[in-house]
Amino acid sequence: MVSAIYRLPLIISLLAVGFYCVFLARQPWILRTVARRIRNLTLSELFAGKQTLGRMWSEPPDPMRTKYAEQLMQNFASRTGISSTDKEPTRYLWTDSFAVCNFLALNQPEQALATIDSVHRTLTRERSFNKFLGTASEDHPTLGGLRIGKKLNERQVNEHFDERLEWDRDGQYFHYLTKWMFALDQVAGKLDKPVLNVWARELAEVAHSKFVYSRSGMEKRMYWKMSVDLSRPLVASQGHHDPLDGMITAMQLQNSAEQLGVDKEGPMLENVVADYQSMIQRGDFATADPLGLGGLLLDAYRVFRLRICGREVISSSGTDARIATCKVLLEKLLQASLTGVKMFAEDFDAKEPAGRRLAFREIGLSRGLRVISSIRFSEEASGDGEKTSIEALIQLRTFDYLREEIESFWMNEKHQQSGTYKEHQDINDVMLATTLIPRGLLN
Template identity: 45%
Template structure:
């Protein structure tokens, strides 16, 4: 499938998603923060690429619907309809992200008197930091694509609320840590352990929001949040063999590269992130995961990897044009080349999940919305990946070596 065909397929997927989840139809809105964050980026990128006003309007409608659904208490909560921030109706409209945003899970959050059930907790509502950071990115993309400061401002307000809610000091004098899952009102932890990549997501996102603030005098400056998130992320091991986590690391590496080249900071994380991604890919591929049948595969996790590999392709092109920050970290170049050797997996993953019979499998249908949206992201990734707008240079199909050494994986 050529690029035009991929974009057409992505548009069709996004229009089906919009109709099915009540964005462009009379169906009750079905909002889920992670999926909707990718969807906003997709719609913005496709709107720019196609010159489509309707897709642009869908993106803005989705932002508004997420804030009015996930920024308010659930229908089965005594506080139904109120902003989870506790703000008045008027103030909540002006600052819809000031109290964070719900995940959108089907079950209500665990009550304080209920015992913890690790399986049931996956289906319960609350707030996840890594979902909030994805929404911050989507809001910031809104500002980048429209030129309107409101998206970045709401993202900074969300970053400040999330940081206050999810970070804590375990003992006097210790560096802060993070909670993985908080209650809807950010009043109590639901899962106190720290998400593996949450500090990295937070650090990069705060750097991005500060860099994109421009001359907007309103909203938090995130100085304290940046200092504390830098300390939390310092010397952290990001290694994982989870495909979604690996794709996230690769996308983070590309975001870092773009920020470093803009003078926004973050260069100290380039080498650790690329090293973790390179090592993790080796571990992942040893398991022969892409040889399994559809019923034993999770599409959205594999598609997260495919998105990350496309970030690697773009990063590689940027480094070929200007090695810049990598001159002093040759190990990072070698890790990048090892990831470039894996680029053919992108077409393999996309091709597998584009086959109609695989999209009729139980696993696909169980996660229908997130699978379709992330397939659309993989087919047309510029809206999600690029911090310079969707007109960024496309990657070369035949990368050339950077360091002179043999690529490995």
């Protein structure tokens, strides 16, 4: 009888808590308000160490997340012919670039190297696989660039341009090439394979020579998509972040070459960096596209990492000017990211059905938010002209709820059965694994 008396208040309390949780779930603005109220509490998390600038911090691995990501990557490797020799390899450059990084994060170096080998046996060659692209060879596989990996052949010279159909046609994308450069460089550093950095720099040089152009008396610009043999543009408009991506990637490759002791081998990229730098001076980086935002956040992280390594944007105005330029670039990237995340958050509907959403685009933002959270400033930096960047980072942390909502939504097996998810399963699975185990993107 006594136990029954105590049981009733307990049941009532549990029901009250349950109703309150349901209420909060239906009123996400309350959670966002609370997040903004506590943003100043995250300030201490952004300070670490006694260095003048700061350091990167990596979130401890979560066993459940790691196991889930490992299963995603195991299925991907089997499905696309990386770990299964009886299957025709189905390579796609963007997806494979992040797959390489995921295998590094999972401490599976053999799979990372097997992916690189499969990509180079497939996408550095013509669609018949019989001939290398351009002047590429076994010893220098990236000299002709890499195909996207689309199912349809590229548009021929005499074919009419169809904007919708162009998305499904092969060719070369600059922003896919930079992702492959990044992946090669990550493996070069983590597995002590310097030749991969040389291949990445060779790819950077050929991509710059084919995608960057200028007409007489006009500023330099970039093509968005080139033919498989890099002889003609397929889409002449410039990608929003392509010059920025090219500059930061080239800087990273040069920095890694020096650390790996191969800076005397392969091309030097100072002129490449300078060209891209001239193009971004007039650029506005802000975007509300979640995939573009994720890339922008990753770029901000890479600029921060380069500053810690002591490398700055190349300039002819002396060391002080170079440092200021890189500091300003980091501020611009963080501010643009913050502006974009705010715009995205205003329109984001977490209750939107899976069939009306694209997982890999949303997960791109989730990945960027997770990567940017690894930045830590030293206490000295708060008084050393870094306040704008620190404030932007603090505000970006208040949007961590977006990351959690996106990840939990797409980890739901019911949502993975939607047509939009299954249609792009390879890229969706790999991107989901990347945001769950981003260590492969970090140094």
